[in-house]
Amino acid sequence: MTSIRSLRFKLLLSTVLVVAAARTTGPAAAGFVAGDSARRSATGTSPSLSLEAHRQTAVIHALQDSLLAPLGNLTDTDPVTLRSVVALTQHAGRPSDTPAAAVWTVPPTAASASSDSLSSAEYGLLRHWARSAPMASLWGYREGLGDPANPWALPGRAWPLLMRYAKRNAQSADSALMQGAPAVAMERALETIAAARHFVDQPTAADMIVGRALLVHGADLLARAARQGEEPATVSQARRLSQLARSVYALAQPERAALNALAVDPSDGRLEQITADRSLPNALRMAAIEAVVIGACLRTREVLMGAAEDRRRVLTRMSLGVADIPRADELTRAYRRALEAFDNDGLASHPNVARTRAANRDAARDANRAVMAMPVQWLVPAGVRHRYAFCRSVI
Numbered sequence: 001m002t003s004i005r006s007l008r009f010k011l012l013l014s015t016v017l018v019v020a021a022a023r024t025t026g027p028a029a030a031g032f033v034a035g036d037s038a039r040r041s042a043t044g045t046s047p048s049l050s051l052e053a054h055r056q057t058a059v060i061h062a063l064q065d066s067l068l069a070p071l072g073n074l075t076d077t078d079p080v081t082l083r084s085v086v087a088l089t090q091h092a093g094r095p096s097d098t099p100a101a102a103v104w105t106v107p108p109t110a111a112s113a114s115s116d117s118l119s120s121a122e123y124g125l126l127r128h129w130a131r132s133a134p135m136a137s138l139w140g141y142r143e144g145l146g147d148p149a150n151p152w153a154l155p156g157r158a159w160p161l162l163m164r165y166a167k168r169n170a171q172s173a174d175s176a177l178m179q180g181a182p183a184v185a186m187e188r189a190l191e192t193i194a195a196a197r198h199f200v201d202q203p204t205a206a207d208m209i210v211g212r213a214l215l216v217h218g219a220d221l222l223a224r225a226a227r228q229g230e231e232p233a234t235v236s237q238a239r240r241l242s243q244l245a246r247s248v249y250a251l252a253q254p255e256r257a258a259l260n261a262l263a264v265d266p267s268d269g270r271l272e273q274i275t276a277d278r279s280l281p282n283a284l285r286m287a288a289i290e291a292v293v294i295g296a297c298l299r300t301r302e303v304l305m306g307a308a309e310d311r312r313r314v315l316t317r318m319s320l321g322v323a324d325i326p327r328a329d330e331l332t333r334a335y336r337r338a339l340e341a342f343d344n345d346g347l348a349s350h351p352n353v354a355r356t357r358a359a360n361r362d363a364a365r366d367a368n369r370a371v372m373a374m375p376v377q378w379l380v381p382a383g384v385r386h387r388y389a390f391c392r393s394v395i
Contacts, residue, residue, distance in 0.1 A: 049258035053247045055279040057201075060215075060248055063241045067222065067234070068194055070187070077132040085129045086140035088122060091158045102146035103155055118164050126165045130195035137203060137282075137326035144330055150341075151290070151334035152394060156206035157199070166192050166217040173221055182229030189225055192218030193241070201282055203325050205251050208283035212249035216242050249281055259288055263295025266311040275321035282325050289318050289331075293338050297391035304384060306343045315339060342390050 068074070077085070087106045101107065118126070138145070148154050169192045173185035192214055199211025219242035226234035262271050274280060274288040292315050296302045302311070319332035 049255055049262075051274070051277070051280065054250075054281060054284055055277070056244050056248045057279060057281055060200075060241065060244050063237055063244070064193060064197060067237055067241065068190055071131055071190055071194060074131060074133040074194070077129060077135065081125070081129055081132075082139075084125055088125065089157050089161060090140060091155050103141060103148075105140055105142055118161070118168060123165065123168050126195070127169075127191055130165075130191045130198075134201065135198040137201075137328075138330070139198070139202075143327075145334070148334050151331065151338055154204070154334075156204070157210050159210060162195075162210055162214065165195065166214055170217065170221055173225055177225060177228055182225050185225035186222060186229060186231075186234070189218050189222035189238075192221065194218075196245075200245075200249055203282040203286045203322070203328055203331060205283045205287055208249050208251065208281055212245055215245040215249070219245065249283075251281075251284060251287060255284075256287065256291070259291035260294050260298060263288075263291040264298045266292065266295065266308060266314045272314065272318055272321060275318045278324060282322075282328075285322050285325070286328065286331060289315065289322065289335050292318060293335050293342070294394055296339065296342055297387075297395055303387050303391065306383070306387070307339055312339065338394075342387055 083106050086104060087109045090104050090108050145154060169188040173188040176182070176184035176188070196211045196214035196218060199207045200215060202208060202211070219238045223235050223238035223242065226232075226238060259271070259274075262268055271288045271292060275285045277285065292311060296307045296311060299308075302308055315336060319329070319336065322328040322332065
């Protein structure tokens, strides 16, 4: 009789544990269901990633080279100008991000955090810099990127300031058009297009999106100025450039959802093909690596038991697939650490773990509240709670 009661208690305990784990990972399970549907549709039904729309980088480069020819030979940025531009265009990031001092090669200026208009000197600096040769990969960032424990906590560029630069160019162009000087207006538009080249081929999505915005602004302004200057060939090229930039460098929710759907099953080889495809934007190739890490959160079994071994192997192979991108290894190391963190809080010995946990604090607090609200919260394994909190912070 005692053995039967003991068996019943063990069965009841096992059932409670499974139910508790399922409730804890409810959002992840729901994400997996949606992800599985999206994954099936990515092969031909609903949200899908049309890679052909992104494989036109060579065409964009050719259009840029042709349009920017009137600016003359583009020279490398001198060290003094580079330091000034890095200081001006960086963003300090959120309090939970990796500290800016550890990430950027020079400290920021006051203007980079301000919403005020650019001074004449700063505007002149950016105009001069825009006309230089395209910047190197991850320009302005220290080697190692400050050794981020969390790849999502890397500070980006000062988006408002760069958009103010584009706006100043547009205002100058409009003034020139009103005075009947379309050539001057076209030059300002070309400077915006030239500035975009410093961002669109970078391996981070934030940089690529900044470059995309500058490219669209500049191309649209050029089409308008060239139309008044009666240069139909330039109008056609500018419109084509604007159209391509909108699609080639698109990396918003639909594209990310499609990548995440493919990443649910790490054995699906399409993400590896994306990272190896050099005709795609570098940031899109890196986004496929990011998706492999997030894919662990969309698979219930991995939220419960930890990352699958084949996911680790795929992440390693994909990291090698982007070896042609200069300094890409500095980013891929961070994503490999992130997968370790998902698994078992593997960043406990990492010097930046405090900032990682600070970045995830709100998500972890929400997750723990959800678990603590359960009458059986003490039965939920700590590892499951940790992975749930991690997933809440990255999805």
